[in-house]
Amino acid sequence: MKLRHIFITVVLSGCLLPIFVSAQDRAYPIEGDGIFSFLRRWNRTDTTYVREFIDLNSEKLNAQGGLELGTVYLIPPLHPGDVYPAPETNDQPTDPKIFGEKYKDFTLASDNLEDACFYIISGHGGPDPGAVTRIDGRELHEDEYNYDFSLRLARNLMMHGATVYVIIQDEYDGIRDERFLPNNNGETCLGDPIPKSQIDRLKQRVEKVNDLYARDKDKFRYVRALEVHIDSRNPKEQIDLFLYYADNPQSRMTSYTLRNEVLEQYRKHQPNRGFNGNVSHRDLYILRQLHPPAIMVEVGNFQNTLDRKRIMDPNNRQAIANWITHAFIEDFSHNIPISANTSSKSMSGVK
Ligand SMILES: [Zn+2]
CATH class of the missing domain: 3.40.630.40 (Zn-dependent exopeptidases)
Incomplete structure (x- = not known):
């Protein structure tokens, strides 16, 4: 019983926590930023983050699909196994x-x-x-x-x-x-x-x-x-x-x-x-x-x-x-x- 309880807790927190946290993770780009470099700074290095980023921020991208200085962007939640900051x-x-x-x-x-x-x-x-x-x-x-x-x-x-x-x-x-x-x-x-x-x-x-x-x-x-x-x-x-x-x-x-x-x-x-x-x-x-x-x-x-x-x-x-x-x-x-x-x-x- 106890084990099962732990299991459920882990699964639940594993699923729910990133979604909850993600609602608050946002940042401004720096000069010269593209989506890749912006995401890399948040240790979202996998290319699948790019699609998630575009979905989250589709309204805020410029005509070329790039980032605008002075606009705040949502950062996609970390995938399981990824961490921020990157381990030293x-x-x-x-x-x-x-x-x-x-x-x-x-x-x-x-x-x-x-x-x-x-x-x-x-x-x-x-x-x-x-x-x-x-x-x-x-x-x-x-x-x-x-x-x-x-x-x-x-x-x-x-x-x-x-x-x-x-x-x-x-x-x-x-x-x-x-x-x-x-x-x-x-x-x-x-x-x-x-x-x-x-x-x-x-x-x-x-x-x-x-x-x-x-x-x-x-x-x-x-x-x-x-x-x-x-x-x-x-x-x-x-x-x-x-x-x-x-x-x-x-x-x-x-x-x-x-x-x-x-x-x-x-x-x-x-x-x-x-x-x-x-x-x-x-x-x-x-x-x-x-x-x-x-x-x-x-x-x-x-x-x-x-x-x-x-x-x-x-x-x-x-x-x-x-x-x-x-x-x-x-x-x-x-x-x-x-x-x-x-x-x-x-x-x-x-x-
Ligand atoms: Zn000098």
Whole structure:
């Protein structure tokens, strides 16, 4: 009797609950959304969800059968066995699918970064393209290149066992082995649309990272946030790599380690050319407001012919990501947790 009772309860809740819940599951699309991408965000990946979606929302689709920004759509109930949010694979908060078809699969190269956690933030995104440059009659946007660097770096760090959050995400673009990266503005901040106003945009990513950090700071021995940019300066200036640190010793020490390691790689691989890398403190909103030790990297000057040539070369983007990964492994291996108030003084002689 008892068993039968449980059975009935399970069957009933299995049938009725999703229908009940579904009446409330609705959401707005983000810019560039099609039905597929909208559903994928809610982990409705099976194609049968598309038909259900159309049935539920037939009145709200536009003349082409697509989604309209500013219209709220009903999300079809989950099929048995499907869950939202999608379960994390490998305890990783980032689904490797984000790296694209060609790069989504990888095997662990080492466990060197096992107790490390990274927040990788691609500069700009959404309505903000960042720096713009032109070559061969085409317009290049900084945010697309920032994103490619960020994905390559995130994947590398994961391959060495780190826990990695990719804060700015674009579900359409994985790692792209192309010189010309087409522009789009479908990036989100961990799934949320990126606001237009600059201060709201920065605030959004800072708050997301700080919320995660509140949870992560006691779980990991080493946590770093890195925002990736490409600088836009006088076209004559070649800069290679600039690093900016926040006002705390961990951020500063990591910046120096990154610079030194990358400098060494340049010497090894391109011994005939100088390296114009620099490290400095900068009072930037992002660096000031982020709670984890934060670093900002500028990989070259978008307006300089030579820098741009390297930024556009996918092999070179991978090489820089590899060098920065190596540098993080180095930094992590030397990392001794220091308390904020003792270290500031002892470090003042550096630089
Ligand atoms: Zn930028």
